[in-house]
Structures are given as C-alpha cells and as structure tokens.
Amino acid sequence: MIQLTARELEVLQLIANGFTHAEIAERLQLTERAVGNAADRARMRLGAHSAPHAVLLAVRAGILEGRPKRRPGPARQPLTARQAEVLDAASDGASLSTVAQRLGTTTQQISARLSEGYLRLGVTHLPRDQRRAAAVDVARRRGLIPADRQEQAA
The missing domain is CATH 1.10.10.10 (Winged helix-like DNA-binding domain superfamily/Winged helix DNA-binding domain)
Structure with missing residues (x-):
C-alpha cells in the first residue's frame, strides 16, 4: 500500500x-x-x-476523494495594471482589433491579457461568449476597473 x-x-x-x-x-x-x-x-x-x-x-488508490470543485470566491490574485487596462478598454464589447488599436498593441497581446484576467477573476468556467461580460462585472464590483462610462456620465 x-x-x-x-x-x-x-x-x-x-x-x-x-x-x-x-x-x-x-x-x-x-x-x-x-x-x-x-x-x-x-x-x-x-x-x-x-x-x-x-x-x-x-x-x-483511495488516498484522495474525487476532485471537489473549487468554490467561486474572491480573485486569487488581483489583476495586473495592464490586465485591468485591457479589460476596461474591452468593457464596451469592442472587438480585439479595436481594443488593440485603442491601446496601440496587437490582438494577440489583448487576447492574452484578457485570458489571464479571466483566470484571475475566476470566470474561465463560463462559456467563451460570456467570459468578458462576467469578468467586467466582477472587476467593477471589486473596484478593479472603473464603473460603466454611461453611469459615470450620469
């Protein structure tokens, strides 16, 4: 044994x-x-x-029980400044190429920073088409990115 x-x-x-x-x-x-x-x-x-x-x-071998699911909770790590900047720039639903133009970088860099942010915010379990909106919501609630620009104008 x-x-x-x-x-x-x-x-x-x-x-x-x-x-x-x-x-x-x-x-x-x-x-x-x-x-x-x-x-x-x-x-x-x-x-x-x-x-x-x-x-x-x-x-x-019966040494461990089956893998329990990790409970959703606070971010394990805060977003880096760049991840927060990219998520904020992408918060209006713009395409990767539009966000890349806004920030003067490549779509690959934008995609990588968003993916890292999704992982840190704990939204990778969601379907791909829901991750950005969920990440923006979590980041705003936690004060990691500014509130919605429309709300700021009001």
Whole structure:
C-alpha cells in the first residue's frame, strides 16, 4: 500500500482542488520550493509522471476523494495594471482589433491579457461568449476597473 506523509497528502489535495504552488505555499505558510518538493515526493511515491497523474492515481488508490470543485470566491490574485487596462478598454464589447488599436498593441497581446484576467477573476468556467461580460462585472464590483462610462456620465 502506498503511504504519503501528511504534508504530501495535504499538498496533493490542494493541487487536486486547482491551487497553484504559490497559492499552496501562501495557504500553508511554506516556501514554493517546499511545496514543489512535497508534490515531487508524492508523485514519485505514486509512480506518477505529473501532478495531475498523481492526483488521479491517489483517487484510484483511495488516498484522495474525487476532485471537489473549487468554490467561486474572491480573485486569487488581483489583476495586473495592464490586465485591468485591457479589460476596461474591452468593457464596451469592442472587438480585439479595436481594443488593440485603442491601446496601440496587437490582438494577440489583448487576447492574452484578457485570458489571464479571466483566470484571475475566476470566470474561465463560463462559456467563451460570456467570459468578458462576467469578468467586467466582477472587476467593477471589486473596484478593479472603473464603473460603466454611461453611469459615470450620469
């Protein structure tokens, strides 16, 4: 039978819940290196080739319960200044090329910053066509981008 230490089990459970090594380190008051070492030891004990594979093997072995869903909540990390700027510029529903022209950059850069923002705001579980509006809503409620321009004019 495979034996994991309490720390390895704790780290593996948090990985199963979708937390990054940085988030786990903050939560457990460890260094990212210590988290990585615990994850590597768990992976080696289970004979896994990756962290997701380790989670799968641990679930199959009955060491972990099936992967629970991460509850929606506050942003795990705030938006960077550039992500907030791009999301604000895109908040009126303009196309990527229009937003890129407004900000003097490429559509690829705009797409990348929006995708990063969606992840940080926790809206990636939504269908693609709903993510931008949901991200704008969450960011406005949290004061990360200014309120709607029409509301500001009133």
